[in-house]
Amino acid sequence: MHRSELTIELGAIRRNAATLLRALGGAELWAVVKTNGYGLGALDVARAALAGGATALCVATVPEALALRRELPEPRILILGPALPSEIAQAREARLELVVADGEIPAGVPVHLKLDTGMGRYGFSELPTPAADVVGLMTHLATADTDEAFAAEQIERFRAATEPYAHLTRHVANSAAALRIPAARFDAARCGVALCGLSPFGEDPAADGLDPALRWESYLAQVKRLEPGRSTGYGRRFVAQTPTWIGLVPVGYGDGFRRDMTGTEVLVAGERRRVVGTVSMESFAVELDRELPVGTPVVLLGDGVLAEDHARGAGTINYEIVSRISSDPTRARRTVVE
Numbered sequence: 001m002h003r004s005e006l007t008i009e010l011g012a013i014r015r016n017a018a019t020l021l022r023a024l025g026g027a028e029l030w031a032v033v034k035t036n037g038y039g040l041g042a043l044d045v046a047r048a049a050l051a052g053g054a055t056a057l058c059v060a061t062v063p064e065a066l067a068l069r070r071e072l073p074e075p076r077i078l079i080l081g082p083a084l085p086s087e088i089a090q091a092r093e094a095r096l097e098l099v100v101a102d103g104e105i106p107a108g109v110p111v112h113l114k115l116d117t118g119m120g121r122y123g124f125s126e127l128p129t130p131a132a133d134v135v136g137l138m139t140h141l142a143t144a145d146t147d148e149a150f151a152a153e154q155i156e157r158f159r160a161a162t163e164p165y166a167h168l169t170r171h172v173a174n175s176a177a178a179l180r181i182p183a184a185r186f187d188a189a190r191c192g193v194a195l196c197g198l199s200p201f202g203e204d205p206a207a208d209g210l211d212p213a214l215r216w217e218s219y220l221a222q223v224k225r226l227e228p229g230r231s232t233g234y235g236r237r238f239v240a241q242t243p244t245w246i247g248l249v250p251v252g253y254g255d256g257f258r259r260d261m262t263g264t265e266v267l268v269a270g271e272r273r274r275v276v277g278t279v280s281m282e283s284f285a286v287e288l289d290r291e292l293p294v295g296t297p298v299v300l301l302g303d304g305v306l307a308e309d310h311a312r313g314a315g316t317i318n319y320e321i322v323s324r325i326s327s328d329p330t331r332a333r334r335t336v337v338e
């Protein structure tokens, strides 16, 4: 048993790709693997998504794309975020595709023009006339997961502005839109979170037929009984009222088990147990109902323990929970299974 074990299930990613392709009714699936594949590993998620039918990869930065290109000579790779002027030649040489959201449109490299239809982030306010190297037109939805009416307005604005250029590849949908907004399909969808088996709606991923692809496990490194009035952790935020068994798990916010995840539940010997007291950099405590042996397995993600549940407790979204989990080999052992 390692102090922290991450297991990436490629089969789950392939199944999620198939689920998305079914929902997309003929549009292409492009796999978004930015931020190290949402923490699961960009290259592993990319390979599994391609095996599952995805036809292009998307990342946020040129360095992310160059790292993928070294391992994957074939697939299309789009850079969703802004490229620095100094990176454009590198992108051209590595056969990457750029998203251009304002200013000059560079030549000699395939370009996707991004229109701001309501996200209010990167994007042209008015679509410029596509130059010769433009291969795609895109926009990004602000509320695909929360407000379908606003998403519909964005889609309509995009449709109207891009109608004269329908011969170019038009792409709008993220995971939420791919799963639930048919009008957003166009020619391709850019999906990340759903490929990892996470719900873009913060619900149980099973509701959309998604299969979580990440397991995170550890173990009880020490078990002790707190007498009434004794506490565990910084700030004495948990004080035992009655004699209470606690287990210490050697994972903390340094591993990505966030400090605001006090109160969330993990599985200890297969039973749901509450995280109590302040999460430290290298450990957290769980309340037990009895003495358990050191070495007892603890499941932090998997077997029904969902990133969505941890996110709700911490007041954030599942995206942030998983993308912050450290796969630094000095902290965690990472295993990839078919």
Ligand SMILES: *Cc1c(COP(=O)(O)O)cnc(C)c1O
Binding pocket: 032, 034, 080, 140, 173, 174, 175, 176, 190, 191, 192, 193, 194, 200
């Ligand atoms: C991150 C991102 C996506 C993917 O979003 P998911 O909700 O993870 O599917 C799609 N498009 C753009 C522009 C993005 O930045």
